[in-house]
Amino acid sequence: MRASRLLSILLLLQNRGRMTADELAAELEVSVRTVYRDIDALSAAGVPVYADRGRTGGYQLVAGYRTRLTGLTEEEAQSLALSGLPGAAAELGLGTVLAAAQLKLHAALPAELRQRAGHVAARFFLDVPGWFRGIESLPNLAELARAVWQDTRVKVRYRRWDDSEVERVLEPLGLILKAGNWYVAARREGADRTYRVSRILELEELPGKFERPADFDLAEYWQRWSEQFERRMYPRVAVVLLSARGRGLVPFYLGAVGARALAGTSSEPDEDGWLRVELPVEPGAPALGELLRFGPELRVLEPADLRAEVAAAIAKMGESYG
Structure with missing residues (x-):
């Protein structure tokens, strides 16, 4: 955990230049005292980081120093697919992972592209949910996402539209975010079905893995299901x-x-x-x-x-x- 934080401090200073201890602490969600200890550890490891004193001071790297320790972990690489949806990444339990992946990717860019990426981030923001909608309670979403990643069956207690409750064993194939609402496409008893995640009351991950159907295309399935749903509605x-x-x-x-x-x-x-x-x-x-x-x-x-x-x-x- 600390090694990951030290790398994050290094990349933050490389990407943003001078930063105060308070700014680093806020970015990493740790105490200022922890930042002081981490900076000392970086210096002891030979990283050329120094402090400027005074009101406009802060920590920064010696000019020209750049680290190449920007390799992405498997989770970080997966999270980049949600880079335009930070809220969705957080709901899936990938918020901090996505932040780390973006930081590493940003550090690896040439200076001109880094500046261009900063211009885009400062001028465009994607807000998916519709106006005047409450935020759904999704206590099972992160666990369900893990089952999707790992191809594991889940047993759920589900509240249907008529408020009756049923138990189902599902093979979750994919998650869809539609107008601020999460849905899971899952196979049950050989048929593909769609369930609204907020209606999953309880979820239990079952042992073993299922074999994901090789011909299943999530985007194609959702398009087809949406058209059928509209006709029913x-x-x-x-x-x-x-x-x-x-x-x-x-x-x-x-x-x-x-x-x-x-x-x-x-x-x-x-x-x-x-x-x-x-x-x-x-x-x-x-x-x-x-x-x-x-x-x-x-x-x-x-x-x-x-x-x-x-x-x-x-x-x-x-x-x-x-």
Whole structure:
């Protein structure tokens, strides 16, 4: 552990130049006293590190000194796939590993590329979760990720959408982060299925390994599953008229499914600017709520029962306001 920390101090000073003991302690999440001891250890090992005194002082390496001890460990190499998603790496238990890998990679770059990488990091930030979403509790995610890495079976207690609980033995094949939510693709009894990680209540790693199917492609599986999920979620079609403003609201209220339906419409707006569109909607009450969000910017034409439900809801709201 200490050897890894000493290397991190060395790479930090190489990458960033002068740093104070307080800055090093904050970066490494240790005490200032520990930093003092580590600097002494580096000096004793022959590393040319020296201290400048005063308010603008700090530790730095002798000009021109560069270490080549930048080899990545297996975990660090794996974590680089998540280099654009530091929050996701932390949830998977790879936060500190990713930081170490990035530090080593940065140290190995030529000066010009190091500067360019710094410019990019200062100007672009990827924030995956959507607005106004609470952070899911994911106590089993790191353990599940380990099972994915190592091809080990797990037994889980899982809460289904109807709030019933079941036990399942899974062969986890991959993890997917979708709009801030984690899902696991797993094989159960010969069939590939998807489970939401936040609904895993308990997880137990089972002994032994399973044989990962050679033909399984995680990206292809997720694409196929997502399309099937959308079809299950939106089994009905509502024929509606949308005003120009209503058409602008479709991506916000109905997401990618509504946006695709709008883009695929071949008809043209009428003389008053209303466009006839066939929109996929959820079954039952959710469809009513989705359509009412548009207010006067949408008119339902078909099916007749949905049109009647929308009209009744609007009439009831009118009565509520006198």
